[in-house]
Amino acid sequence: MFFSVVIPTYNRLPILEKCLTALEKQQLKSNTAIADYEIVVVDDGSTDGTISWLVAHQPELPHVRWFEQNHAGPAAARNLGVAKAQGDFIIFIDSDLVVTAGFLQSHCDALMEGEAAIESDRLFTYGSVINTCNFDNPTAEPYKITDFSAAYFATGNVAIAKKWLQEAGLFDTQFQLYGWEDLELGVRLKKLGLKLIKCPEAVGYHWHPPFSLADIPNLIDKEIQRGKMGILFYQKHPSWDVKMMIQMTWIHRLLWGILSLGGLVNERSLAPILKLLIERGKPQLALEIARIFLNWYNVKAVYQEVRSQKSEVRS
Known part of the structure; x- marks a missing residue:
C-alpha cells in the first residue's frame, strides 16, 4: 500500500509548515502494510512565498513533492495532485490540517479491516476533524459536538483507492466558487457502490484564526x-x-x-x-x-x- 497525501494550498504558508512537519513525523507499525508514502502539495497560485519556502526546506521534507498551477481553485488543484500521485491510495487533507503521528497507520488499518468486513474493496475511510484556533499547539484541542460531521465524502480527511477516483471522474472544475465540489464527487462515488468506513483514530486538527x-x-x-x-x-x-x-x-x-x-x-x-x-x-x-x-x-x-x-x- 502506497499512500499519496494530496494537499491543495493557497496562501496558507504558516499553517502549511505545521501540516507538512506533522506528516513527516508519522509512526508506522513494524509490520505495517504501508510500503511508503509521499506528500503531494499543489500550490494554487499562492503569493505568500509557499514555493520558495518548500525549496528552502526540501532537506527537511523528504516525502514532499510539489507542483504549481495558476489560481484555479481546490477542485483543479486536487485533480492535478491525483494526476501526479504515485500511490495506489490517495489521502486528501487541507493545508490547514495538522495530523497526529498515527494518522497514516490508522487509515491503513481501517482500509484493510473494512475490506475484510464487507468482503469488497469498494470503500474509503473518513477520519476525524477537530476544529481549533490554537496555532501554537493545534493538537491540544478536545473533540466538541460541533466537530461532528455527517458528510459522506469530504476532503478534509479521507483515504480512497486512486482507481475509484479515476472511475468516478475526479472533481468537477465547474465548481469554481466556494463549496460542494467534494460532496458532489461523493454522490458519484456512492453510485459506484463505495461504502464509507469511519476511522476516528485518524485525527486531523483543522486550524483557523479565532473568529472576529x-x-x-x-x-x-x-x-x-x-x-x-x-x-x-x-x-x-x-x-x-x-x-x-x-x-x-x-x-x-x-x-x-x-x-x-x-x-x-x-x-x-x-x-x-x-x-x-x-x-x-x-x-x-x-x-x-x-x-x-x-x-x-x-x-x-x-x-x-x-x-x-x-x-x-x-x-
Whole structure:
C-alpha cells in the first residue's frame, strides 16, 4: 500500500509548515502494510512565498513533492495532485490540517479491516476533524459536538483507492466558487457502490484564526458562493438528498427564516453580543451564534440563484 497525501494550498504558508512537519513525523507499525508514502502539495497560485519556502526546506521534507498551477481553485488543484500521485491510495487533507503521528497507520488499518468486513474493496475511510484556533499547539484541542460531521465524502480527511477516483471522474472544475465540489464527487462515488468506513483514530486538527467581527463580510460572501454552487450541485444530481444538503427546501427556508426573524437577526443586530463574547475569550461560541444569519444568507442565495436562472431562461 502506497499512500499519496494530496494537499491543495493557497496562501496558507504558516499553517502549511505545521501540516507538512506533522506528516513527516508519522509512526508506522513494524509490520505495517504501508510500503511508503509521499506528500503531494499543489500550490494554487499562492503569493505568500509557499514555493520558495518548500525549496528552502526540501532537506527537511523528504516525502514532499510539489507542483504549481495558476489560481484555479481546490477542485483543479486536487485533480492535478491525483494526476501526479504515485500511490495506489490517495489521502486528501487541507493545508490547514495538522495530523497526529498515527494518522497514516490508522487509515491503513481501517482500509484493510473494512475490506475484510464487507468482503469488497469498494470503500474509503473518513477520519476525524477537530476544529481549533490554537496555532501554537493545534493538537491540544478536545473533540466538541460541533466537530461532528455527517458528510459522506469530504476532503478534509479521507483515504480512497486512486482507481475509484479515476472511475468516478475526479472533481468537477465547474465548481469554481466556494463549496460542494467534494460532496458532489461523493454522490458519484456512492453510485459506484463505495461504502464509507469511519476511522476516528485518524485525527486531523483543522486550524483557523479565532473568529472576529472583521471576518463577517468574507463569511457572508462564502455563504452566497455556497448557495450559487449548491444549485450547480442540484442540477447535476436533482434529488431530495441534494436538496437537503444545499438547504433548498421549505424546511430550511422556514427554519432559518424564523431563527433570523426574517433577517432582523443579522450581522448588525448581533454585533454587540458577538463583540462581547469575543472579548470574553469565546470566539467559537460567537461564531456558532453568527451561523444564524450566515445560514439565512445561504438559503437566500440558493433561491436567488434559482430565480436568476429562471429569468435567464425566459429571456
